[in-house]
Amino acid sequence: xxxxxxxxxxxxxxxxxxxxxxxxxxxxxxxxxxxxxxxxxxxxxxxxxxxxxxxxxxxxxxxxxxxxxxxxxxxxxxxxxxxxxxxxxxxxxxxxxxxxxxxxxxxxxx
Amino acid sequence: xxxxxxxxxxxxxxxxxxxxxxxxxxxxxxxxxxxxxxxxxxxxxxxxxxxxxxxxxxxxxxxxxxxxxxxxxxxxxxxxxxxxxxxxxxxxxxxxxxxxxxxxxxxxxxxxxxxxxxxxxxx
Numbered sequence: 724x725x726x727x728x729x730x731x732x733x734x735x736x737x738x739x740x741x742x743x744x745x746x747x748x749x750x751x752x753x754x755x756x757x758x759x760x761x762x763x764x765x766x767x768x769x770x771x772x773x774x775x776x777x778x779x780x781x782x783x784x785x786x787x788x789x790x791x792x793x794x795x796x797x798x799x800x801x802x803x804x805x806x807x808x809x810x811x812x813x814x815x816x817x818x819x820x821x822x823x824x825x826x827x828x829x830x831x832x833x
Numbered sequence: 834x835x836x837x838x839x840x841x842x843x844x845x846x847x848x849x850x851x852x853x854x855x856x857x858x859x860x861x862x863x864x865x866x867x868x869x870x871x872x873x874x875x876x877x878x879x880x881x882x883x884x885x886x887x888x889x890x891x892x893x894x895x896x897x898x899x900x901x902x903x904x905x906x907x908x909x910x911x912x913x914x915x916x917x918x919x920x921x922x923x924x925x926x927x928x929x930x931x932x933x934x935x936x937x938x939x940x941x942x943x944x945x946x947x948x949x950x951x952x953x954x955x956x
Contacts, residue, residue: 757940759942768947812878820892822880
């Protein structure tokens with residue numbers, strides 16, 4: 724099983740919106756509504772931002788939203804803030820015991 | 834407050850063994866599936882293993898199947914990972930993580946993570 728494909732970097736200015744993509748196949752992203760997104764600041768543990776494609780855990784601001792079209796999932800961060808600067812990882816169920824992660828995207832707030 | 838505290842990491846030679854522990858508090862441990870996720874230095878996340886609430890169902894990534902064993906003791910609120918036949922590519926920070934949903938669910942989504950314990954496999 725190959726990792727999901729994410730762009731290595733993304734950027735935006737404060738207040739703007741940025742979208743991070745996560746591309747898989749019909750055997751993972753496209754086949755199940757089990758996509759999640761994690762935020763990780765340097766030296767810290769990851770934080771769940773989105774699960775089951777578009778659900779937000781309690782405490783996650785609605786500036787973060789998730790969606791999926793075909794084999795590609797997306798995380799949109801609107802109203803960018805300085806603290807949003809972090810690495811973001813997508814994850815998808817891939818059948819059987821398989822749970823895949825993407826390679827990560829470094830989000831820079833300009 | 835949910836807390837997950839990993840321990841047991843360290844330096845081990847290739848072919849050696851380690852046992853990781855994760856002490857949980859601040860939630861009803863027996864009601865949530867748990868997992869181990871690792872991150873090699875400077876690399877991305879890799880799911881390693883998951884276990885159901887009772888411990889009756891376990892799941893492993895192909896990369897560790899047959900070498901790692903996940904278990905839990907609900908009376909002690911503790912998650913374990915027995916790691917045998919360790920390889921250099923197992924070098925990583927190992928996180929224990931809690932499922933966001935209670936009950937028996939697969940796949941898991943991880944809403945709380947520990948701070949991780951570093952496992953280094955080297956001669």
